[in-house]
Amino acid sequence: MHNLGTVFRFEVIRSLKKKSFWITALSFPVIIAVVVAVIFFSNKSSDEVAENAKNEKFSIAITDASNVIPETISSQYEAQRVAESQKQATIDKVSNGTLDAYFYYPSDLSRDRVEVYGEDVGLFNNGKYEAVAKLLLQQSVASNVDPQTTAILQDTVGFSAATYKDGRQFDGIKELIAPGIFLVMFYFLIAMFGNQMLTSTTEEKENRVIEMVLTTIEARVLIIGKIISLLVLAAIQAFIVLVPVLVIYLLFREQLQLPSFDLTSIPLDPVRIAIGAVLFLFSFLLFTGMLVGIGAASPTAKEAGGFFGIAMVFIFGPLYAVTLFFSQPDSPIVRFLTFFPLTAPIPLMLRNAIGNLTTFDVVLGIGILAVSAVVALSIAIRMFRYGALEYSKRLSLKTIFAKKTL
Amino acid sequence: MPDATATKSRTNSTEAIVTIDNFRMDFGGKTVIKDLSFEVQRGEVFGFLGSNGSGKTTTIRSLLGIYQPTGGTLLIDGKPFNVASGTKLGYLPEERGLYKNESVIDVMVYFGQLKGLSKTDAKQRSDAYLERVKLTDKAKTTLGKLSGGQQQKIQLGITIMNDPELLILDEPTKGFDPVNRRLLMDIIEEHQNAGATVIFVTHQMEEVERLCDRIILLKDGKAHAYGTIAEVKKEHGGMSLDDIFISVYGDENTEQDHTHEEVK
Numbered sequence: 001m002h003n004l005g006t007v008f009r010f011e012v013i014r015s016l017k018k019k020s021f022w023i024t025a026l027s028f029p030v031i032i033a034v035v036v037a038v039i040f041f042s043n044k045s046s047d048e049v050a051e052n053a054k055n056e057k058f059s060i061a062i063t064d065a066s067n068v069i070p071e072t073i074s075s076q077y078e079a080q081r082v083a084e085s086q087k088q089a090t091i092d093k094v095s096n097g098t099l100d101a102y103f104y105y106p107s108d109l110s111r112d113r114v115e116v117y118g119e120d121v122g123l124f125n126n127g128k129y130e131a132v133a134k135l136l137l138q139q140s141v142a143s144n145v146d147p148q149t150t151a152i153l154q155d156t157v158g159f160s161a162a163t164y165k166d167g168r169q170f171d172g173i174k175e176l177i178a179p180g181i182f183l184v185m186f187y188f189l190i191a192m193f194g195n196q197m198l199t200s201t202t203e204e205k206e207n208r209v210i211e212m213v214l215t216t217i218e219a220r221v222l223i224i225g226k227i228i229s230l231l232v233l234a235a236i237q238a239f240i241v242l243v244p245v246l247v248i249y250l251l252f253r254e255q256l257q258l259p260s261f262d263l264t265s266i267p268l269d270p271v272r273i274a275i276g277a278v279l280f281l282f283s284f285l286l287f288t289g290m291l292v293g294i295g296a297a298s299p300t301a302k303e304a305g306g307f308f309g310i311a312m313v314f315i316f317g318p319l320y321a322v323t324l325f326f327s328q329p330d331s332p333i334v335r336f337l338t339f340f341p342l343t344a345p346i347p348l349m350l351r352n353a354i355g356n357l358t359t360f361d362v363v364l365g366i367g368i369l370a371v372s373a374v375v376a377l378s379i380a381i382r383m384f385r386y387g388a389l390e391y392s393k394r395l396s397l398k399t400i401f402a403k404k405t406l
Numbered sequence: 407m408p409d410a411t412a413t414k415s416r417t418n419s420t421e422a423i424v425t426i427d428n429f430r431m432d433f434g435g436k437t438v439i440k441d442l443s444f445e446v447q448r449g450e451v452f453g454f455l456g457s458n459g460s461g462k463t464t465t466i467r468s469l470l471g472i473y474q475p476t477g478g479t480l481l482i483d484g485k486p487f488n489v490a491s492g493t494k495l496g497y498l499p500e501e502r503g504l505y506k507n508e509s510v511i512d513v514m515v516y517f518g519q520l521k522g523l524s525k526t527d528a529k530q531r532s533d534a535y536l537e538r539v540k541l542t543d544k545a546k547t548t549l550g551k552l553s554g555g556q557q558q559k560i561q562l563g564i565t566i567m568n569d570p571e572l573l574i575l576d577e578p579t580k581g582f583d584p585v586n587r588r589l590l591m592d593i594i595e596e597h598q599n600a601g602a603t604v605i606f607v608t609h610q611m612e613e614v615e616r617l618c619d620r621i622i623l624l625k626d627g628k629a630h631a632y633g634t635i636a637e638v639k640k641e642h643g644g645m646s647l648d649d650i651f652i653s654v655y656g657d658e659n660t661e662q663d664h665t666h667e668e669v670k
Binding site: 018215216 | 488
């Protein structure tokens with residue numbers, strides 16, 4: 001393993017020199033920045049429009065067949081009340097521009113629609129007519145009932161809930177966060193670097209450098225060096241992605257109307273966090289082994305890339321049963337997905353985050369992942385070792401396992 | 407013709423750096439090497455001759471553990487080769503290639519470090535070699551932008567960078583012009599004079615005459631001739647090596663490239 005550091009440095013440095021690495025790394029923060037800018041200016045523009053609309057005076061006429069809107073409310077808006085018989089004549093006034101808006105409130109509001117007529121003032125500003133018509137109704141109702149009833153009717157009553165598990169307060173959503181980070185990290189790594197793992201060894205084959213490599217360095221040292229370099233590159237990329245997100249959150253949280261988040265309120269369960277870390281490690285090694293193995297068995301990076309979908313099926317497939325992971329953790333389908341090696345990472349990490357893994361599940365799951373990871377990596381190294389000289393064709397499993405030794 | 411196995415008695419096994427005994431190799435049910443036995447003595451230049459597809463590269467790859475032999479033993483310094491075995495090896499394979507998107511100097515230093523040199527030493531040796539082969543101005547050029555001959559020179563530089571005890575060169579002059587071929591011959595002689603053992607796979611008989619102490623001729627996976635150049639010539643009635651080659655392989659198309667895949 002004495003060349004591990006050399007391989008690691010070579011792989012990291014040459015990746016950092018590639019334009020594609022920086023394009024990939026920077027594209028995400030740039031997209032976030034663009035989206036944030038659009039939201040920021042859109043919010044600012046909306047606020048300005050709303051403020052202008054509030055201060056803007058426009059002539060209104062109403063017909064209240066429902067008898068819900070009292071004079072006191074309609075007079076606040078300087079709304080002219082017209083008889084039902086004048087409905088068409090008033091609509092004509094709006095049509096010919098002598099009146100800005102006319103609202104017709106039917107006798108049965110629970111059945112019929114309120115009719116709103118207004119002079120066109122642009123796509124975004126036309127909404128003000130309906131907003132004012134609704135406001136007239138809301139203020140009219142509120143004037144007849146107490147504030148509590150208003151809050152109930154308007155669904156603005158606040159709630160605070162506390163749930164308990166094993167004798168302590170347990171917030172299911174917040175409890176998800178710390179152990180769930182490993183699941184997010186796993187998806188991030190595979191999504192951002194899966195293809196790179198897949199093609200990490202094809203360069204040696206495509207460039208015909210493999211014979212010199214195999215007579216200079218052990219295959220497993222090269223593979224492990226490449227895997228470690230991918231982890232470090234992922235950390236660098238995560239840093240590049242997360243730093244702008246944090247900066248934007250801290251500096252522009254209020255402007256972007258992002259929710260305030262108290263990090264100190266996140267529960268930290270050391271046992272589940274430790275289990276999550278172990279599951280993440282073995283899951284990562286399992287998929288790395290699988291992807292590197294597929295790449296080693298393929299003659300070109302292009303052909304290897306075609307197999308990326310297979311890995312994605314195992315990673316995203318279990319998400320179709322995500323509701324079952326929460327509601328029926330003991331169902332046969334959940335147990336199968338949890339303990340079948342290639343689908344196990346997602347159910348195990350998700351169920352660990354939810355908190356419905358038993359001790360037996362944890363031990364069995366970690367055992368299955370650990371053994372699978374070792375087997376996958378061993379096969380990957382073997383595939384690289386013996387697939388090396390299959391320059392122009394895909395390596396068959398028969399060829400790999402027919403070899404006696406590494 | 408001296409039999410390969412019989413000729414073994416003329417070698418001193420205690421001085422052998424490479425020992426191949428009853429080596430057999432099957433590919434897809436077809437036997438391509440049949441019970442091949444020979445030794446390479448420490449410090450000699452050994453010519454490994456044969457037409458394309460005769461099994462030279464397969465033998466070399468099996469000796470270096472790249473292929474798993476079907477039978478027999480292939481030893482370097484008395485044990486099967488692996489990169490941790492301690493023998494300082496320089497191997498220039500028949501299949502040429504390097505990391506095409508990296509610079510010349512980065513790749514040379516990388517391989518130098520993998521071969522056990524410090525970064526500084528690898529850099530110094532790389533610079534000296536580039537100066538010798540007049541490629542100093544290409545040090546920071548990516549390998550993919552070099553001509554085939556220039557890339558081959560870089561690969562040769564990497565092969566000899568660690569002053570190997572055993573230098574295995576599989577058709578090293580393929581694609582070289584006469585000037586570079588002369589340069590390569592000089593480099594091989596320098597390493598031989600420094601005590602290195604050289605196994606030299608080639609079709610060029612003038613190179614064999616100039617450099618090799620002993621040779622082996624493979625035909626159809628078997629040793630057709632084995633011994634010193636004088637012994638082989640004597641066995642063939644005093645013919646030149648060129649004539650021997652033509653008489654042995656004349657019925658074969660030596661321009662064909664029987665790669666491993668095709669053999670399979």
